[in-house]
Amino acid sequence: MxxxxxxxxxxxxxxxxxxxxxxxxxxxxxxxxxxxxxxxxxxxxxxxxxxxxxxxxxxxxxxxxxxxxxxxxxxxxxxxxxxxxxxKGFILPEVIHASAVVSPRAKLGRASFVGAGVLINSGAVVGDNCIINTGAIIEHDCVIGDNVHVATGAVLSGGVSVGANSHIGSGACVKQYVKIGAGTIIGSGANVVGDIGDNAVAYGNPCKIARKNVR
Known part of the structure; x- marks a missing residue:
């Protein structure tokens, strides 16, 4: 070990x-x-x-x-x-909880975390240094950029893309093939039915941009 x-x-x-x-x-x-x-x-x-x-x-x-x-x-x-x-030269492996289901046809980047009860389906790609948190669902062919946090219970339907450094809040639901930009925050419980651009804060049902995300 x-x-x-x-x-x-x-x-x-x-x-x-x-x-x-x-x-x-x-x-x-x-x-x-x-x-x-x-x-x-x-x-x-x-x-x-x-x-x-x-x-x-x-x-x-x-x-x-x-x-x-x-x-x-x-x-x-x-x-x-x-x-x-x-x-410093370290190897940064992925860490996957034993109860998670990750398709052998999915790809995970370095240092990405897959929590308890997560489902990542065939063809999904998760970048480096991501958190796919407890109970989240990443459906087939989703593409998740580096440093993204998909929070507890969020659901990304097939073919969704999320840009680097973004956050998908707990319980958010993203419709199939929707594109979410880089540096964007999607609020908890949001129902995302259309594309959201870069560096936005968006929430609600349906999800709408509320303001610019300034880091």
């Missing part, structure tokens, strides 16, 4: 730990977070160090790292963590 470092020790880290433990493919060696959180524990695993120490674990022979930083509308923290882990 390979040892793995978790980068980020907040709430999302708990879901990541559950997923890793559900399959026993990796042994969690340590969690890394902000200096003020050193000594705290997450699900029984100690936060041992901060970002500045990450390279020491690679030099000690641990080759795997996973991004356990969450995101709600702003992926910058996850992007920073992903780039840091890459710069």
């Amino acid at each position: 390979e040892k793995i470092i978790l980068l980020g020790g907040g709430g999302h880290c708990k879901s990541v730990i559950d997923a890793i433990e559900s399959k026993n493919e990796y042994e969690i060696s340590a969690i890394i977070d902000r200096p003020e959180k050193i000594g705290c524990s997450v699900c029984g695993y100690k936060i041992e160090a901060c970002d500045d120490d990450l390279g020491d674990y690679f030099l000690a022979g641990i080759k795997y790292c996973f991004i356990a930083v969450g995101s709600v509308g702003n992926p910058d923290g996850r992007i920073k963590a992903f780039n840091l882990a890459c710069s």
Whole structure:
């Protein structure tokens, strides 16, 4: 069993730990977070160090790292963590909960998380550093860009595309072949029946653009 470092020790880290433990493919060696959180524990695993120490674990022979930083509308923290882990030479595998169903004809990028009860169907493509959260459905031929969070219970019908750095809120439903742009936030429970462009905040039934998304 390979040892793995978790980068980020907040709430999302708990879901990541559950997923890793559900399959026993990796042994969690340590969690890394902000200096003020050193000594705290997450699900029984100690936060041992901060970002500045990450390279020491690679030099000690641990080759795997996973991004356990969450995101709600702003992926910058996850992007920073992903780039840091890459710069140190780590391998960033996907982590898939044992209860998820992922088609062998789907493709997942590096450091992407697939939570409990997720369904990812044939021909779907999920980019690097994504979160496909608990109970979400990614239907056939969807294309999900890098650093996207598809939140709990969201449903993306066949052929939907989502641009990089976007967030699909909990329980949102996206009609087949709809295109959602990069850097866009779709609110919880939205019913998305038409295309939504880049850098927008949109919500409602039917989903409409409310304002520009400024990060």
